[in-house]
Amino acid sequence: MSQQQPLLTMKGITKRYGGVLALSNADLEIMPGRIHAVLGENGAGKSTLIKVMAGVVKPDEGHMALAGHDVSFATPAAANAAGIVCVFQELSLIPDLSVADNIVISQPPTRAGVINRAEQRRIAEQALADAGASDIHPSALVRDLPLSRRQIVEIAKALARKPKVLILDEATSALTATDVQKVFAVIKRLRNEGKAIVYISHRMHEIAELADDCTVFRNGRKISTFTAGSKTDSEVVELMIGREYKNVFPPKGNVALTGAPAIACRHLSWAGRLNDISLSVHPGEVVGLGGLDGQGQRELLLALFGVLRGVSGKVERDGLPTSIRDPSRARLPQSGMALIPEDRKTEGLMLPMSIGDNLCFSALDRVSSRGVLDRGAVARKIQEMIDLLQIKVASPDLPVSSLSGGNQQKVVIAKWLMNEPRVVLLNDPTRGIDVGTKQEIYALLRRLADSGVAILFYSTDYDELIGCCDRVMVMYGGAIVRELAGEAITEHALVASALNINEGAVHG
Numbered sequence: 001m002s003q004q005q006p007l008l009t010m011k012g013i014t015k016r017y018g019g020v021l022a023l024s025n026a027d028l029e030i031m032p033g034r035i036h037a038v039l040g041e042n043g044a045g046k047s048t049l050i051k052v053m054a055g056v057v058k059p060d061e062g063h064m065a066l067a068g069h070d071v072s073f074a075t076p077a078a079a080n081a082a083g084i085v086c087v088f089q090e091l092s093l094i095p096d097l098s099v100a101d102n103i104v105i106s107q108p109p110t111r112a113g114v115i116n117r118a119e120q121r122r123i124a125e126q127a128l129a130d131a132g133a134s135d136i137h138p139s140a141l142v143r144d145l146p147l148s149r150r151q152i153v154e155i156a157k158a159l160a161r162k163p164k165v166l167i168l169d170e171a172t173s174a175l176t177a178t179d180v181q182k183v184f185a186v187i188k189r190l191r192n193e194g195k196a197i198v199y200i201s202h203r204m205h206e207i208a209e210l211a212d213d214c215t216v217f218r219n220g221r222k223i224s225t226f227t228a229g230s231k232t233d234s235e236v237v238e239l240m241i242g243r244e245y246k247n248v249f250p251p252k253g254n255v256a257l258t259g260a261p262a263i264a265c266r267h268l269s270w271a272g273r274l275n276d277i278s279l280s281v282h283p284g285e286v287v288g289l290g291g292l293d294g295q296g297q298r299e300l301l302l303a304l305f306g307v308l309r310g311v312s313g314k315v316e317r318d319g320l321p322t323s324i325r326d327p328s329r330a331r332l333p334q335s336g337m338a339l340i341p342e343d344r345k346t347e348g349l350m351l352p353m354s355i356g357d358n359l360c361f362s363a364l365d366r367v368s369s370r371g372v373l374d375r376g377a378v379a380r381k382i383q384e385m386i387d388l389l390q391i392k393v394a395s396p397d398l399p400v401s402s403l404s405g406g407n408q409q410k411v412v413i414a415k416w417l418m419n420e421p422r423v424v425l426l427n428d429p430t431r432g433i434d435v436g437t438k439q440e441i442y443a444l445l446r447r448l449a450d451s452g453v454a455i456l457f458y459s460t461d462y463d464e465l466i467g468c469c470d471r472v473m474v475m476y477g478g479a480i481v482r483e484l485a486g487e488a489i490t491e492h493a494l495v496a497s498a499l500n501i502n503e504g505a506v507h508g
Contacts, residue, residue: 004031004032005067005068006029006030006031006065007030007031007032007066007067007164007165007196008028008029008030008053008064008065008066008084008165008196009028009029009030009064009065010026010027010028010029010049010052010053010062010063010064011027011062011063011064011065012025012026012027012061012062012063013025013026013027013028013049013052013059013061013062013064014026014059014060014061014062015048015052015057015059015060016060017402018394020394021220022045022048022220023045023048023049023052023059023220023221024045024219024220024221025061025062025221026045026049026062026217026220026221026222027222028049028215028222028225029225030165030196030198031196031212031213032194032195032196033191033192033193033194033195033196034191034196034197034212034213035187035191035197035199035210035211035212035213036196036197036198036199036211036212036213036214036215037199037200037201037207037210037211037213037214037215037228038050038198038199038200038214038215038217039200039207039214039215039216039217039236039239039240040216040217040218040240040434041218041240041241041406041434041435041436041437043219043392043404043406043407043434044217044218044219044220044240044434045217045219045220045221046169046200046217047169047404047405048220049217050086050088050167050169050198050200051086052064053079053084053086053165053167053198054073054076054079054084054085054086054167055073055074055075055076055077055078055079055080055084056076056086058072058074066082066083066084066164066165067164077106080106080161082164083162083163083164083165084163084164084165084167085158085161085163085165085166085167086158086166086167086168086169087154087155087157087158087166087167087168087169087171088169089169089170089171089173089405089432091150091151091154092154092157093142093150093153093154093157094142095141095142095143096141096142096143097141097142098138098139098140098141098142099124099128099136099137099138099139099140099141099142099145099153099156100120100121100123100124100138100139101120102142102153102157103123103124103127103128103138103153103156103157103160104120104123104124104160105157106161108120109123120138121138121139123160124138124156124160125138126160127156127157127159127160128152128153128156130156130159130160130186131152131153131155131156131159131182131183131186132152132179132182132183132185132186133149133152133153133156133179133182136149136152136153136156146294147174147342147343148174148175148176148179148293148294149179150174151171151172151173151174151175151179152175152179152182152183154171155168155171155183155186159186163195164195164196165195165196165197165198166190166195166196166197166198167197167198167200168187168197168198168199168200168201169200170200170201170202170405170432171183171199171201172201172203172206173201173203173431173432174343174431176292176293176294177292177293180206184206184209184210187199187210188210191212199211202432202433202434202435202438204233204236204237207228207236208228208229208233211228212227212228213225213226213227213228214226214227214228214231214236216236216239216240218239218240218241218242219242223239223240224239237435240434240435240436241435241436248435248438248439248442248463248467249442249467249468250442250443250446251446252286252446252468252470253284253446253449253450253470255282255284255285255449255470257282257285259282259283259319260316260318260319260320261280261281261282261316261318261319261454262281262282262283262285262317262318262422262423262453262454263280263281263304263315263316263317263337263423263454263456264278264279264280264281264315264316264319265277265278265279265280265303265304265313265314265315265316266278266313266314266315266316267312267313267314268300268303268311268312268313268314268315269311269312269313270299270303270308270310270311270312271308271310272478273296273299273478274296274299274300274303274311274478274479275296275477275478275479276313276479277296277300277313277478277479277480278480279473279480281423281454281455281456282454283422283452283453283454284449284450284451284452284453284454285449285454285455285470285471286445286446286449286455286457286468286469286470287454287455287456287457287469287470287471287472287473288457288458288459288464288465288468288469288471288472288473288489289301289456289457289458289459289472289473289475290459290462290465290472290473290474290475290484290494290497290498291474291475291476291481291497291498292476292498292499293460295475295476295477295478295498296475296477296478296479297427297458297475298342298427298458299478300458300475301339301425301426301427301456301458302339304324304330304337304425304456305324305327305330305337305339305425306324306325306326306327306329306330307326307327307339317335317336317423322335324337327339331362331419331421333419335423336419336420336421336422336423337421337422337423337424337425338416338417338419338421338423338424338425339416339425339427340412340413340416340424340425340426340427340429341412341427342427342428342431344405344408344409344412348408348409348412348415349400349401349408349411349412350400351399351400351401352399352401353399353400354396354397354398354399354400355382355391355393355395355396355397355398355399355400355403355411356378356382356396356397358400358411358415359381359382359385359386359396359411359414359415359418360378360381360382360415360418361415362415362416362418362419363381363415363418363419366381366418366419381418382396383396385414385415385417385418386414388414388417388444389410389413389414389417389440389444390410390440391403391407391410391411391414392404392407393407405432405433406433406434406436406437407437409429409430409433409437409441410437410440410441413429413441413444417448421453422452422453422454423453423454423455423456424448424453424454424455424456425456426445426455426456426457426458426459427458428458428459428460429441429457429459430459430461430464431460438464442464442467442468445457445468446468457469462491462494462495463491465489465494466489466490466491466494469489470485470486471483471484471485471486471489472484472485472489472494474494474497474498476497476498476499476500477500481497481500482497484497
């Protein structure tokens with residue numbers, strides 16, 4: 001490492017939440033002009049660490065120094081003013097405001113006490129250009145942007161504050177592949193300008209491409225700091241999870257594709273985004289949806305679950321025609337369907353409510369009689385789900401927002417398993433989840449499949465499609481362009497199909 005002085009130093013940082021020790025005597029040094037990856041499972045202490053840096057959380061013990069001077073931030077605004085800016089995984093944008101309004105919201109430019117709209121637009125345009133997103137219009141409403149574009153606006157908002165230390169918490173988890181490369185270019189440019197970057201990601205290939213230094217946390221403690229590239233991926237993962245990393249994906253089952261499919265669609269089309277899609281998923285089968293992001297995979301899942309209006313074509317359950325016109329009908333016992341959404345924060349959970357309430361919400365009819373809850377049944381089902389998914393929780397009465405990202409995702413999945421579904425639709429369920437929790441989810445999916453549940457699984461991770469799925473339907477332009485099965489599910493075949501090019505041409 002460089003002999004120059006750290007730009008940001010943290011010493012002996014400890015933070016408790018009730019009886020839970022989120023950070024224990026944690027140290028970290030961030031050098032200028034370097035990208036420092038902070039690694040660890042969800043619940044390892046990473047989020048608490050960056051919240052302390054960013055002035056969101058006040059530590060119980062320890063101190064911080066910025067450029068050699070002791071600092072303590074009572075608010076995020078104070079941290080921003082000192083040059084420490086964080087892009088959190090949970091977006092802070094206000095949907096009903098414009099992109100420009102969001103970018104300057106903390107310090108709007110004024111003239112004679114009135115917001116200077118021309119200057120605001122100039123600042124927003126510059127910030128968007130700095131983020132590699134000049135194609136986003138400053139006047140666009142945030143609510144009209146897809147999730148990947150909102151993430152870019154969040155990054156532009158951070159860059160507008162001219163950070164000395166930029167903290168990126170899973171900043172690429174919602175981005176398309178094209179936007180990821182743009183963000184990488186921005187991060188490398190900031191490093192070359194002497195900025196310090198704190199980078200949190202569960203995607204090991206991103207760490208390999210970007211990081212100069214790495215620090216691993218586990219159970220609230222710093223385990224190791226090392227130069228990027230000095231350890232193999234397996235060695236890093238073993239530091240993170242505290243055990244040998246092997247058998248990432250459980251063995252696949254031998255599914256007999258006899259009898260009627262659990263769910264099938266015939267010639268499904270919608271609004272130019274879905275084009276004549278026909279597929280089927282049998283009981284016990286895990287079928288993947290592949291392809292580049294934004295090729296209709298999410299819309300297909302929404303259409304099958306009754307979310308979209310104006311869908312043409314036919315849907316069958318257990319070989320019989322069905323009409324699922326809305327999600328409430330999809331979740332009924334006769335339909336037996338569940339949808340694990342893309343964004344757990346806004347689509348899957350009610351954050352201020354308790355863990356127990358979130359778990360029970362979709363299954364109230366199963367734990368009540370004539371509108372009266374059976375408290376004993378509720379408690380038993382909650383504990384059953386906590387045990388089944390190994391949700392790390394001090395009490396089910398705590399707000400679900402108090403859980404780590406991985407445990408929140410487990411709650412989303414457990415909420416739907418309360419209904420004992422026979423068809424499970426998953427929309428990129430491991431996005432932003434640590435490797436240990438991913439393994440648990442993979443094992444759960446295989447157990448569900450082995451019990452006869454039909455699973456349709458969209459993932460942006462090729463390894464997941466290869467490791468989890470019995471068949472993969474690759475989508476391009478809202479249509480299925482190729483079906484891969486068994487040994488034919490390879491990274492090469494997935495990439496070639498996702499680009500809708502002939503594999504022979506790739507070899508040639």
